[in-house]
Amino acid sequence: MAVITQRETSGSVGAPPNWPVLPRGGDGGRGGSESSFPVSPKELATWFLLTGIGMLFGGFASAYVVLRGVPSWESVHLPPLVWVNTAILLISSVTFEQARRDVKKDNVLGLRKWLGLTGILGIVFVAGQIEVWRKLAAAGLYLASNLHGSFFYVLSGMHALHILGGLIALALVIHKAWVGKLTSKAFEPLRLCATYWHFMGGVWLLLLVLLVVA
Numbered sequence: 684m685a686v687i688t689q690r691e692t693s694g695s696v697g698a699p700p701n702w703p704v705l706p707r708g709g710d711g712g713r714g715g716s717e718s719s720f721p722v723s724p725k726e727l728a729t730w731f732l733l734t735g736i737g738m739l740f741g742g743f744a745s746a747y748v749v750l751r752g753v754p755s756w757e758s759v760h761l762p763p764l765v766w767v768n769t770a771i772l773l774i775s776s777v778t779f780e781q782a783r784r785d786v787k788k789d790n791v792l793g794l795r796k797w798l799g800l801t802g803i804l805g806i807v808f809v810a811g812q813i814e815v816w817r818k819l820a821a822a823g824l825y826l827a828s829n830l831h832g833s834f835f836y837v838l839s840g841m842h843a844l845h846i847l848g849g850l851i852a853l854a855l856v857i858h859k860a861w862v863g864k865l866t867s868k869a870f871e872p873l874r875l876c877a878t879y880w881h882f883m884g885g886v887w888l889l890l891l892v893l894l895v896v897a
Contacts, residue, residue, distance in 0.1 A: 729875045759831045762818045768811035775804035779877045786870045798857045852876045
């Protein structure tokens, strides 16, 4: 009878009387509200998106390499502004990382400042790319002028569109920062947006090597 009483008071038949009993569901005290899957759905969706973007630009790069060897190929000299734009995009990645460091320290003012600066740099980059296209057009190089020029317009244009998408996501992150929804314990939107931003920066560097050096 004493054994039965100990089992009943332990809350689990067959468990020794002094062992702690896990809540129903065996999730270590989380109450079944958290998933044991190591990657969140938002992070998984982000990586699926990045994979699709990588495949898209990879297809364009493959076509570029194939057509690069045709006899009618004529290389185009790109305006120096392209390099300025590239530097601006790289600096924006640095400011994004500074924002991520500040959110980990719960530095709200620093977080808002660096996110805002990142957004401004992103807008300047897109505006700079538009100016590059304008300069090329003024020099008589249009989308259908030659293959090299066509690839630059298409690849830089597609990249700029993806940067615009990143700016929209960044605007949402900035809004969360201003209303106090980003903290050292909850900043996944910022982290995922930064991952996308850095990825697009890397894509642009690879495209630039392809278009200028290859």
